[in-house]
């Protein structure tokens with residue numbers, strides 16, 4: 001059960017509510033986010049929802065019996081819109097394109113990527129400065145200095161930054177330079193990290209775990225929301241399957257299922273989704289048709305020379321061809 005409280009609920013009204021919930025033996029978790037105060041009740045007893053819903057001080061009440069509640073569409077039918085400022089909104093019908101390299105590598109690379117983005121009217125840049133790599137000997141990112149260098153150029157160009165945070169300890173140092181914190185597939189169930197991002201007042205893009213189910217992804221999002229941060233996007237980036245012909249199995253089904261189950265924006269990552277450059281455009285187009293609220297993908301001025309994930313990274317020309325196709329589909333605006 002979820003109860004949204006009126007902002008001006010009095011202490012005696014709260015006591016009356018608690019008493020009613022005690023009677024039906026519901027365990028109650030208070031949740032305070034940047035937007036509202038809720039009580040999330042967990043219990044098994046049948047009860048008459050009107051007996052609680054009509055109490056003073058309550059704005060809204062719903063029965064939600066799934067493990068995830070606040071992120072469920074059963075609770076909130078209106079889609080969540082994430083406002084990044086400067087006229088950039090995600091989830092309100094205007095699809096979000098987020099492009100950039102797998103890893104931030106150099107000043108020159110950042111400058112060239114920003115030039116490509118400005119030419120194509122794209123305002124959110126992706127890139128990793130802390131890279132989760134399967135091998136410890138692979139390039140692991142430029143770290144905080146790389147982030148600051150990137151930030152200086154992005155700020156100048158009016159471009160927003162999305163980048164991966166891997167540890168709770170990194171959040172504070174990254175905070176001033178980041179517009180969206182990305183939680184990578186390997187950390188999709190790092191509950192300490194999710195708790196900590198719940199306390200941050202910046203949006204989070206949460207990726208599906210490498211072998212994560214849809215319910216697990218939603219439950220992970222619930223960690224962030226129930227710790228106070230409502231500004232979450234979910235990202236399908238392909239899952240591990242028995243198929244070895246491509247890097248991951250992009251689960252297009254997940255896009256439509258997530259759109260049905262949650263009010264949060266759903267973003268597709270076709271680059272990691274298939275892991276093969278020659279097919280990234282097709283998977284991106286399929287994602288747009290399937291109703292993705294945005295696409296995050298890897299581009300590079302010289303993909304063959306990229307420090308990481310070059311094999312799935314589009315050149316600027318290839319990316320431009322894709323933008324044109326996305327416009328023809330009337331997914332991206334002219």
Ligand code: PEP
Pocket residue numbers: 102128132183184185186207237272
């Ligand atoms: C990335 O975005 O470069 C990345 C490492 O993604 P994922 O966590 O989906 O593997």
Ligand code: MN
Pocket residue numbers: 102103272298308309
């Ligand atoms: Mn990558």
